[in-house]
Amino acid sequence: MTNPKLDAHLTEHFIRREERLSGSYLHVVRDTVTLPDSSTATREFIVHPGAVAVIPLMDDGRVVMVRQYRHPVGQVLLELPAGKRDPNEPVLACAMRELQEETGYTAGQWARLGGFHNAAAYSTETMEIWVARELRAGPSRLDEGEFVEVAEVPLEALLEQLQQGQMPDMKTALALLWLARWRASAWPLDWQTITPLD
């Protein structure tokens, strides 16, 4: 998106980095940058490995969702299966792993929907969103201390919940609206055939 010449009047330049927090989950740094007017400023943000969310689409049009308690927002959210990437883990491998761990499903076909920054002001995170179909059920493999409930829900019911304000997870809301455009034959997807993991 950035054109180095055309965007010189907007672009900041890195000077130095200071470690702020190396936590049990979050890594926070504070960078000093040069602003376009040559003054300096600091930018404090999370260094994040990136994440993947999956829209698991059943043959009958239902979507495999997960319900889980999210302590920072104090409620159970209905979300797409998703998770952080392991170090150096390829995006599709992460998508396949998270789908199987959280729901038990494996998928024969995959298509990439896009990559999105969910908190560009304070996190390096990119959330990749993929669609999976030709699903095959199997046992889930939740980590210890992970409590997730699987629910297969028709897309129309999910969209109705979204419209009514009952689908507050942002990646899920975005992904469902995009899927609806694909289903309306407006936006094509580029499917890859994958041999499911055993």
Next chain:
Amino acid sequence: MTNPKLDAHLTEHFIRREERLSGSYLHVVRDTVTLPDSSTATREFIVHPGAVAVIPLMDDGRVVMVRQYRHPVGQVLLELPAGKRDPNEPVLACAMRELQEETGYTAGQWARLGGFHNAAAYSTETMEIWVARELRAGPSRLDEGEFVEVAEVPLEALLEQLQQGQMPDMKTALALLWLARWRASAWPLDWQTITPLD
């Protein structure tokens, strides 16, 4: 979304909070919680005041966008005007303030699209999304050290960029897809008439 009785098998319960980082921009805490199986775990996350994004819709169908450099992701993003809420600031007041500060526009009508959690795993943030119309141009009031370029872009061009992977800001992607459904008369909005700030 949470039903205390039905969701007992998913819900975590707060035990204590530890301050982890009181930074120049980020406030990080680590809570200890009880899991549904009565074991304990820690949850490290950002305490965030919430934010508002605005879809400023011109009479001719263009959307008022901002281009700004986002250091954490290292690029200029095309985004909706948005910003953090000041302490105790009502949501609509924040929406009106951010629209005017970043773009100079004031609006005669406002409709709430919804509230979304953009990082429920590691932030308390709720991003409210509002639509503004009956726009009136005026001078922007950028903070010192804030470099933002305003661009009025037709919705169809924005949707094309989104489909082509050139609209990676998640709140903007979600908001544009929702707006497209409203424009297709699929999802109504509930407009409020507001006297613009001077």
